[in-house]
Amino acid sequence: MSTIREVAKRAGVAVCTVSRVLNNSAYVAPETKERIEKAMEELNYIPNELARGMFKQKAGIIAILVPNIKHPFFSSLANHIEQYLYEKGYKLMLCSTAGDVEREKAYMRFFESNMVDGVIMAVSNIEKEYYENFNKPIIMLDYFVNDNIPLVVSDHKTGGRLAAQEFINNHCKYVVHLCDEGMVNDVISYQGHLELERILHENNIKTRKVEIKWNTFDFLGFKNLAQTILEYYPEIDGVMCADIPAVAFLNAASSLNKKVPDDLAIVAYDGTYITNMQERKITTIMQQFEKFSKTVVDILIKKINKEPVENINIRIPVIFEKGDTT
Amino acid sequence: MSTIREVAKRAGVAVCTVSRVLNNSAYVAPETKERIEKAMEELNYIPNELARGMFKQKAGIIAILVPNIKHPFFSSLANHIEQYLYEKGYKLMLCSTAGDVEREKAYMRFFESNMVDGVIMAVSNIEKEYYENFNKPIIMLDYFVNDNIPLVVSDHKTGGRLAAQEFINNHCKYVVHLCDEGMVNDVISYQGHLELERILHENNIKTRKVEIKWNTFDFLGFKNLAQTILEYYPEIDGVMCADIPAVAFLNAASSLNKKVPDDLAIVAYDGTYITNMQERKITTIMQQFEKFSKTVVDILIKKINKEPVENINIRIPVIFEKGDTT
Numbered sequence: 001m002s003t004i005r006e007v008a009k010r011a012g013v014a015v016c017t018v019s020r021v022l023n024n025s026a027y028v029a030p031e032t033k034e035r036i037e038k039a040m041e042e043l044n045y046i047p048n049e050l051a052r053g054m055f056k057q058k059a060g061i062i063a064i065l066v067p068n069i070k071h072p073f074f075s076s077l078a079n080h081i082e083q084y085l086y087e088k089g090y091k092l093m094l095c096s097t098a099g100d101v102e103r104e105k106a107y108m109r110f111f112e113s114n115m116v117d118g119v120i121m122a123v124s125n126i127e128k129e130y131y132e133n134f135n136k137p138i139i140m141l142d143y144f145v146n147d148n149i150p151l152v153v154s155d156h157k158t159g160g161r162l163a164a165q166e167f168i169n170n171h172c173k174y175v176v177h178l179c180d181e182g183m184v185n186d187v188i189s190y191q192g193h194l195e196l197e198r199i200l201h202e203n204n205i206k207t208r209k210v211e212i213k214w215n216t217f218d219f220l221g222f223k224n225l226a227q228t229i230l231e232y233y234p235e236i237d238g239v240m241c242a243d244i245p246a247v248a249f250l251n252a253a254s255s256l257n258k259k260v261p262d263d264l265a266i267v268a269y270d271g272t273y274i275t276n277m278q279e280r281k282i283t284t285i286m287q288q289f290e291k292f293s294k295t296v297v298d299i300l301i302k303k304i305n306k307e308p309v310e311n312i313n314i315r316i317p318v319i320f321e322k323g324d325t326t
Numbered sequence: 327m328s329t330i331r332e333v334a335k336r337a338g339v340a341v342c343t344v345s346r347v348l349n350n351s352a353y354v355a356p357e358t359k360e361r362i363e364k365a366m367e368e369l370n371y372i373p374n375e376l377a378r379g380m381f382k383q384k385a386g387i388i389a390i391l392v393p394n395i396k397h398p399f400f401s402s403l404a405n406h407i408e409q410y411l412y413e414k415g416y417k418l419m420l421c422s423t424a425g426d427v428e429r430e431k432a433y434m435r436f437f438e439s440n441m442v443d444g445v446i447m448a449v450s451n452i453e454k455e456y457y458e459n460f461n462k463p464i465i466m467l468d469y470f471v472n473d474n475i476p477l478v479v480s481d482h483k484t485g486g487r488l489a490a491q492e493f494i495n496n497h498c499k500y501v502v503h504l505c506d507e508g509m510v511n512d513v514i515s516y517q518g519h520l521e522l523e524r525i526l527h528e529n530n531i532k533t534r535k536v537e538i539k540w541n542t543f544d545f546l547g548f549k550n551l552a553q554t555i556l557e558y559y560p561e562i563d564g565v566m567c568a569d570i571p572a573v574a575f576l577n578a579a580s581s582l583n584k585k586v587p588d589d590l591a592i593v594a595y596d597g598t599y600i601t602n603m604q605e606r607k608i609t610t611i612m613q614q615f616e617k618f619s620k621t622v623v624d625i626l627i628k629k630i631n632k633e634p635v636e637n638i639n640i641r642i643p644v645i646f647e648k649g650d651t652t
Contacts, residue, residue: 059441061419069408069420070599075401082395082422086429091436093387094395094420096408103412110417115385115441219602244603251605273396276545277570279577279605 004045011039059115062300063093065107067123072243072272074122077141080293081120088301090117101125111136118300137303139296142188150303150312152296153188159285159318160195163240163267166283166326167200170265172238174206176229178245181211192269192285196240208233212245222248230256230264238265243274246282250325266325281323292316330371337365385441388626389419391433393449398569398598399613400448403467406619407446414627416443427451437462444626463629465622468514476629476638478622479514485611485644486521489566489593492609492652493526496591498564500532502555504571507537518595518611522566534559538571548574556582556590564591569600572608576651592651607649618642 004022008015013032020026021036028036039045062085066074082092093116097104104126111119112135119136124143131138131145140151167175179193197207210229212222226249230236239249246268253264260266260280268275271286295314302309330348334341339358346352347362354362365371388411392400408418419442423430430452437445438461445462450469457464457471465476493501505519523533536555538548552575556562565575572594579590586592586606594601597612621640628635 061441068405070398070401070405072396072398072401075396075398078420079394079396079422082420083424086422092420094404094408094418096405096412098409115387219599247603254605273545274603277573277600277603279580 006043007036007039007045010043011036059117060090061093061116062090062118062120062297063095063107063111063116064120065095065097065104065111065123067097067099069094069096072274073270076272076289077122077293080289081297084294084297088297090301097123097125105130108134118304120296120300137300139300139303141296144188148312150299150309150314151188152292152299152314152316154287154292154318155315156189156192156318157195159269160192161199162318162320163192163269163285164196164199164203166267166320167205167238167240167265168203170238170261170326172205172265174208174233174236175200175238175240176208176210176233176236177239178210178212178241181213189269205238208236219244219248223251226252227255230258237263238267240267240269243268243270243272243282243284246284246325247274247278250278250280250282261324261326268325271319271321275323280325283323283326284321286319286321288316288319332369333362333365333371336369337362385443386416387419387442388416388444388446388623389421389433389437389442390446391421391423391430391437391449393423393425395420395422398600399596402598402615403448403619406615407623410620410623414623416627423449423451431456434460444630446622446626463626465626465629467622470514474638476625476635476640477514478618478625478640478642480613480618480644481641482515482518482644483521485595486518487525488644488646489518489595489611490522490525490529492593492646493531493564493566493591494529496564496587496652498531498591500534500559500562501526501564501566502534502536502559502562503565504536504538504567507539531564534562545570545574549577552578553581556584563589564593566593566595569594569596569598569608569610572610572651573600573604576604576606576608587650587652594651597645597647601649606651609649609652610647612645612647614642614645 004015004018008018011018013036017028017032018036020028021033064078064081066078068074069078078092078094085092095107097107104123108126108130116136119138120141121138121143122141124140124145128145131149138149140149142153144151177193177196179190193209200207212225222245226245230252241249246266249264249266250260253260258264266282268282268284271284275282275284295316299309330341330344334344337344339362343354343358344362346354347359390404390407392404394400404418404420411418421433423433430449434452434456442462445464446467447464447469448467450466450471454471457475465478468479470477503519503522505516519535526533538551548571552571556578567575572592575590575592576586579586584590592608594608594610597610601608601610621642625635
């Protein structure tokens with residue numbers, strides 16, 4: 001592989017002139033530029049992006065930290081974010097905590113000391129202090145950290161309201177909803193659960209909150225849980241939960257000869273492709289992955305370029321999609 | 327943020343001595359090393375990995391190029407590869423062609439000129455010439471390029487045989503199998519289709535090959551296709567295809583009041599979590615994602631470290647898993 005020095009020599013210019021052309025950093029006379037480009041072509045010179053990155057203080061890479069790559073929610077999100085980043089000239093580095101706090105910390109250190117221009121956090125189980133001296137532009141999804149860090153989140157409060165309305169329309173009497181273990185107000189999606197409970201209680205509908213292990217991906221575990229809940233509380237006639245447990249409830253109802261939606265109304269929260277891939281389409285509160293991803297990318301790139309960001313607390317609307325389970 | 331110069335100054339050593347400690351590149355007296363580490367701590371110095379990468383000629387990043395991040399096959403694969411890479415001290419850069427050849431070429435150029443130590447190709451629609459002068463360690467999954475590039479692939483020939491055996495056991499008379507449009511012998515998984523046809527024909531079972539648009543992810547499209555095939559060829563009583571179209575066939579059979587497995591035996595090829603997430607478990611030929619991923623990571627890291635690799639043409643066994651659809 002040829003070097004920048006060889007290019008400079010063949011073009012009869014100084015190395016810094018080649019560097020100017022590569023980085024488009026200062027004026028170079030058109031005829032000189034042409035000579036340099038010809039020399040690059042003849043020598044089959046590939047600019048060393050690593051070196052250019054150092055020079056420009058830009059790596060062209062954005063990291064996203066998720067709890068699980070395989071999970072359809074995060075793989076759908078990463079898919080759209082990658083598309084928008086690619087359009088903007090950035091590559092995506094996809095990292096997973098695999099639910100491990102130590103790994104989350106290790107990645108935070110890596111991002112800080114390494115060659116990424118910005119970070120998207122789709123998980124946050126570390127102490128908030130970690131963010132205080134973090135030296136890279138960062139965007140939080142669904143987790144509130146502090147007023148300085150942009151937050152992009154689906155409008156979960158409306159999501160909870162739409163689900164509640166659907167249970168009311170289905171004349172439900174007792175609705176169970178599954179939420180993550182230890183979910184607190186920092187996790188914005190919890191607001192959907194609170195809103196669901198508030199409205200159902202106003203309408204004299206009983207609710208039961210069941211906490212599940214955070215970010216598990218164990219379908220058979222969910223199926224057993226669904227079956228246990230439905231057997232233990234036979235009067236339950238409505239359930240709101242994420243897509244994968246919603247499918248598990250659909251299967252468990254079938255095993256227990258409960259009719260959906262007459263005996264059990266199911267509302268899935270998220271609306272990944274999983275909900276379309278069943279023998280019956282599941283009613284869902286859909287998060288808008290495309291709009292969500294575009295917003296995240298736009299704000300992060302503004303932060304990287306030190307451009308002003310007007311609104312750093314953004315709610316993306318959710319969409320109610322009626323299926324066959326309500 | 328403090329610099330290496332400030333660290334050197336505070337420790338009373340030369341910058342290159344600090345660099346030696348950072349990169350563990352040459353002997354530094356223990357007391358000097360301690361002084362430098364103390365200075366780093368006091369100054370809250372974060373080594374610039376970008377600079378270290380240049381120095382060590384190692385970025386600590388492996389790229390994987392897939393056709394679609396969202397697809398459960400590739401997200402499952404990326405999930406396991408990321409885990410193994412993390413254990414080995416590497417981060418994963420996940421890139422997607424989104425089915426676009428130009429994007430594939432652009433990524434190849436990016437990988438070559440940029441800060442990745444090695445590349446895993448889970449897609450390949452470009453001309454083979456692109457690989458000839460590629461300057462990074464590379465591993466192909468499922469696509470044969472040439473005898474110098476390691477290839478890791480599931481044992482699809484056995485996969486085809488196991489599926490054929492299951493159709494024979496189910497007394498099928500006419501089996502349809504879906505494969506990607508323009509699939510040729512370079513794509514190793516095509517061998518599974520050839521083996522399926524060979525064995526079925528030997529047993530006087532009719533077959534029909536249906537080519538589908540490469541790497542589509544459109545479930546409703548698959549469902550329409552499945553319904554059309556089953557209506558147009560009512561004598562079809564067996565189908566082998568990837569997981570997502572297999573689910574589509576299961577749904578289409580239900581819509582057409584065909585009993586599974588009596589009227590239609592379904593074998594899904596891949597065995598992602600999708601096949602477990604239906605009201606009925608689908609019979610599958612499973613690719614072993616964990617074993618597959620571990621092998622890929624081991625070989626790539628050997629190539630990066632210029633260690634000898636004994637076998638560069640590796641077949642990973644597939645597993646037959648009986649479900650309720652045969």
